[in-house]
Amino acid sequence: MASGKNTSHERKLLESLRHAVHGITAPFACGGTFVPKHPVTICFPDKTQITVSRAKNTYEQEQLLRPLVARCKPAPFGKGRKTKYDRAVRDALQIKAEGGAFSVLHFDPAEAGILEQIRRELTPQVPDAPIAELYNLNVYAAGGHFVPHKDTPRGGDMLGTLVVCLPSQFSNGAFVLKHHGVFQTYDWERVIREQAEPTRIHWAAFFGDVDHQIKEVWGGLRVTLTYLLRRAPNVRSEAAPAEAPAPLNSLVRQKLRDLLDDRRFLASGGTLAFPCSHLYHQDARFQRKQKSLSRQTVSSLKGRDHDVAAAAMAEGLEVTLCPYMIENCADETWQLEHFPTPREQAALGYQMEPEDIESALAVRDSAEDAGGFDVTWVDPAPHFNWAPTMYPGIGKGLARAADPDLPALAHLHSCEYSATGYFGNEGGDIDLYVYAALHVAIPPYGEGTRAVRSPKPASAHSSASGKRRRRR
DSSP states (O other): OOOTTSOHHHHHHHHHHHHHHHTOOOOSEEEEEEOOSSOOEEEOTTSOEEEOOOOSSHHHHHHHTHHHHHTOEEOOEEETTEEEOOTTTEEOEEEEOGGGSOEEESOOTTTTTHHHHHHHHHOTTOSSOOEEEEEEEEEEOTTOEEEEEOOOOOSTTEEEEEEEEOSOOEEEOOEEEEETTEEEEEOHHHHHHHOSOTTOEEEEEEETTSEEEEOOEEEEOEEEEEEEEEOOTTOOSSOOOOOOOOHHHHHHHHHHHHHHHOTTSSTTOEEEEEEOSSOBOOOGGGSSSOOOOOTTGGGGSOHHHHHHHHHHHHTTOOEEEEEEEEOTTSSOEEEESSOOOHHHHHTOOSSOOHHHHHHHSOEEEEESSGGGSSSEESSOOOBOOSSOTTOOOOSTTSSOOOOTTSOGGGGTTBOOOOSSSSEESSOOSSOOOBEEEEEEEEOOTTSGGGOOOOOOOOOHHHHHHHHHHHHO
């Protein structure tokens, strides 16, 4: 929401723009199914092959896959930089794929067309489908679960995660994703039990900063393959022709043009700030002095963030991605010069005084809250949510309970992150998620994209025609 210094006229224009932005449909996850020609088989270096196929019931499924379970180890979780084991947080078994510990026969995400579908649904602005990197195999037996968490970033090119559920019988164990109060649930246990094809697999893909959990498994074995989704390494510098723009994206452009053409809106110029819908982590393109987004760098933005930035750029406006650091242990917000580099991130401690944070990071400005910066917020400024919505009460003081009935808008721009206070699938020493906002530079009225357009002069032909008509 715009700060109080804006006039009622400006607030009315901003409200119209805000409604257009909220109308953008930008999914944070997608999913589907695939029927392989042969059952998916897990292969090990010792030549052992274990086929994962549907048994008659959950008891028989446990017996059938005992050789696979015997090769698994307890799965850890990450809390900040530390990797821990606590069955109250995560109760699961896993086999990591690193070092060729196992491979997969009869299934490849690219050949199955899954990666192209992910591109179309999650990143239609990018011409190349993401790359899938086999990460691990997870097994959740009776009592298995994983509390809500984000996937630990694994490099600046990491886009998200692909989870493939193999046709093993289990009960309960729903896969629940949540982003800004919006839920998406994949109830695979029921469809595996009822599907006609015993080899059919199910999958879900989502951005890495999306919160997700696995509800408690009551019986059987929930077997999944996890792939890291990385951006294609050879993305063409000139983006391929964009798919047909959504009408709502056109509406955002129109609302921006209404602001620019209004001589009373920020007549002397200023900065519009759009809080990002997603968190971002270390991308080398953003770990340097800030500069305007280009056609190539804007493609790195996710979901609605991309659509808003692209709409502003289409109107000839300069857009930058500005990172903000909001810690729960300090009553202050920092606007950063750039996303923290690995060296700067390493200097962040569990609890830090404000002056220590300002020494560790490249701080551009600070304020008691994000609303104190010299920008005009289109939506509420980012803030820290003291009861993070992705962490339900799980006991042992690991997280605070949250009210699940709060409306989604109450969570829309809460910065539910601190350098050490979120759960991941592993500890992270390299990357961290940072809140960000799109800063759109608005020139003074009459300059740049707000230059006053003078009416076109009448052509010589039409002028002469007019004279001939008058002579008559």
